[in-house]
Amino acid sequence: MKLNAQLKEDTGYSWVMARMEPASPFGHALVRSPHWYGPGEKDALEAELSRVEQLREEMDRDGSRTDALIHILSEFHDIRNSLKRPTSAPMDEVELFEVKHFLIHLERLAQAYAQIRPLEGLTIRSMDKALALLDPSGRRLPAFSVEVAFEPALERVREEKALVENALRQTEKKGQKDLMARRRELVLKEDRLELEARKRLTMALIREKDAFLEAMDAIGRLDLLLAKAKLARRFYCCRPQVTGDIRVEAVDLVQPEVAEHLQERGGSFTPVSITLERGATVITGANMGGKSVSMKSVTLGILLTQTGYFTFAGSFSTPLFDSVSLICTDRQSVEQGLSSFGAEVAALGDVLREEKGKFFYVALDEFARGTNPQEGAALARALVEYLDRLDCVALMTTHYDGVSEAARRHYRVAGLGALDTAAIRKGEAPLDRLSRLMDYHLVEAEPGEPCPRDALRVCRLLDLEPELMEIFSKNS
Numbered sequence: 001m002k003l004n005a006q007l008k009e010d011t012g013y014s015w016v017m018a019r020m021e022p023a024s025p026f027g028h029a030l031v032r033s034p035h036w037y038g039p040g041e042k043d044a045l046e047a048e049l050s051r052v053e054q055l056r057e058e059m060d061r062d063g064s065r066t067d068a069l070i071h072i073l074s075e076f077h078d079i080r081n082s083l084k085r086p087t088s089a090p091m092d093e094v095e096l097f098e099v100k101h102f103l104i105h106l107e108r109l110a111q112a113y114a115q116i117r118p119l120e121g122l123t124i125r126s127m128d129k130a131l132a133l134l135d136p137s138g139r140r141l142p143a144f145s146v147e148v149a150f151e152p153a154l155e156r157v158r159e160e161k162a163l164v165e166n167a168l169r170q171t172e173k174k175g176q177k178d179l180m181a182r183r184r185e186l187v188l189k190e191d192r193l194e195l196e197a198r199k200r201l202t203m204a205l206i207r208e209k210d211a212f213l214e215a216m217d218a219i220g221r222l223d224l225l226l227a228k229a230k231l232a233r234r235f236y237c238c239r240p241q242v243t244g245d246i247r248v249e250a251v252d253l254v255q256p257e258v259a260e261h262l263q264e265r266g267g268s269f270t271p272v273s274i275t276l277e278r279g280a281t282v283i284t285g286a287n288m289g290g291k292s293v294s295m296k297s298v299t300l301g302i303l304l305t306q307t308g309y310f311t312f313a314g315s316f317s318t319p320l321f322d323s324v325s326l327i328c329t330d331r332q333s334v335e336q337g338l339s340s341f342g343a344e345v346a347a348l349g350d351v352l353r354e355e356k357g358k359f360f361y362v363a364l365d366e367f368a369r370g371t372n373p374q375e376g377a378a379l380a381r382a383l384v385e386y387l388d389r390l391d392c393v394a395l396m397t398t399h400y401d402g403v404s405e406a407a408r409r410h411y412r413v414a415g416l417g418a419l420d421t422a423a424i425r426k427g428e429a430p431l432d433r434l435s436r437l438m439d440y441h442l443v444e445a446e447p448g449e450p451c452p453r454d455a456l457r458v459c460r461l462l463d464l465e466p467e468l469m470e471i472f473s474k475n476s
Contacts (some may be wrong), residue, residue, distance in 0.1 A: 001036045001323045003303065010326050011300040015257040019234075020227045023073035026216050027222030027223025034307040039320045040358060042242050048225075048308040049239055051119045055229035058116055065116050066226060072109045073223045076102060080216065090198040091205070096134065097144035099205060102142050103131040105238050106215055109222075115153075116189075117196040119225065124218050128409040130208050133201065161186040205426040228309055237310035240301070242315035248298065248361075248393055252314030255297040270440035271314070272297045272444060274411060276395055278386035283397045283442065284449075290440035291397035292328070292365050298395060299326050299363045321393070322358040325351045328365035341370030346384075355392070362387070364396040373400070381406055405448035410451065414439035 010015040020029050037045035059066050079102050082095040091099070107126040132138070136149040148155045164183045168176055205212075231237065235256060252271035259269035272294045274281070283291045301311045302318050327347045344367055351362055367383060368376035377400035384406040387394040396403070404410040 012257040022227045024076040025078040026220030030224045090202045100134040147193040232310035240305040246278040254312040279408040280384040280394040281409040282407040411442040
């Protein structure tokens with residue numbers, strides 16, 4: 001499965017990736033194109049998570065060794081374009097310098113990597129033969145020039161050129177003509193010899209192309225693992241458990257992007273604890289009660305797990321899905337002329353067609369809210385019944401009554417049911433007041449239990465006009 005930009009953005013996956021700190025261009029490339037561990041890749045995923053865990057423990061014990069690795073990784077430049085050439089097109093001195101620079105730092109990385117306990121399935125090898133080719137003196141100096149060692153005939157040409165240039169400095173201008181002509185001949189000869197040397201070096205390096213690509217892959221993987229470990233350590237993430245059960249369990253799950261925004265405003269995130277089973281789980285609750293955030297938190301946890309990351313939770317377990325989808329109002333589809341309801345139905349049709357016969361996860365945010373309430377409720381309930389027949393785990397948020405009757409599990413947002421009017425502070429911004437007094441915890445409820453009726457309280461907390469509130473209260 002390839003994660004699309006909308007899914008990454010809506011779940012907060014993009015926000016998490018923006019906090020990743022790979023040091024090398026090869027690590028950056030892997031962050032941009034995450035590997036999806038689907039069903040059948042449990043062993044590979046567990047091995048990846050173990051490597052992340054091992055590096056996090058290394059950072060906790062003594063960060064100096066991992067810091068040394070990260071510093072060396074930051075020195076690498078991307079030399080792939082230099083290797084994408086026919087052998088008849090020689091590298092120039094700048095490119096050969098970059099290749100030499102790469103090989104010197106690869107050697108240093110291999111030496112630093114040997115100082116930590118090796119990671120299963122990851123080997124960092126220096127390319128001694130290629131490095132000796134570009135650094136015949138073995139001095140490991142970062143500069144590069146075509147040395148005499150690359151072409152012995154250069155020695156005599158350069159010696160004669162030096163003599164001619166010295167004579168030029170000691171000769172009057174009138175007598176320099178013959179010396180200048182000789183110098184031009186020697187420069188041309190030197191250029192030809194250097195060109196031949198660069199051709200031979202390029203041919204030899206291109207023959208090692210596979211070894212270069214293998215080294216870049218290893219560098220990128222190590223860099224990605226270190227960045228994953230740093231992220232997990234920074235946010236106190238947990239190692240997810242990959243199970244064979246058709247069951248997703250989250251304890252104290254956090255949506256980090258929302259949590260950061262709340263913290264900036266002096267608030268705090270209410271962790272989500274929820275269990276999903278095969279079929280559909282429904283979350284009900286008033287608008288602004290956090291249903292969508294809970295749903296996106298779970299979806300983010302699955303995406304992170306199946307791309308080899310630790311999760312923002314106290315504990316998190318999930319099976320491996322063929323695909324993960326989130327259906328909410330698609331801004332792009334709306335811009336293309338579809339209504340929000342039309343966009344949701346189109347997205348649902350795509351999921352049901354494309355994932356037919358597969359094991360998938362789908363999250364639906366207030367599905368069918370864009371049509372009339374009676375039809376919307378009927379369609380949402382029908383969808384819950386239909387999803388229960390499929391090989392999937394689904395999570396739906398809704399404010400429609402009756403939808404949860406067909407669900408495998410039903411949760412409701414605690415909401416404002418226990419609101420203490422004495423807790424209302426004068427002068428407090430309405431949205432801050434609502435955020436402070438809303439109880440965002442999920443409470444497991446009986447299937448079919450009516451949706452909470454918090455709209456009146458929400459309007460009061462948001463300081464809606466008193467005259468309007470009086471009419472609303474009489475008619476509610």
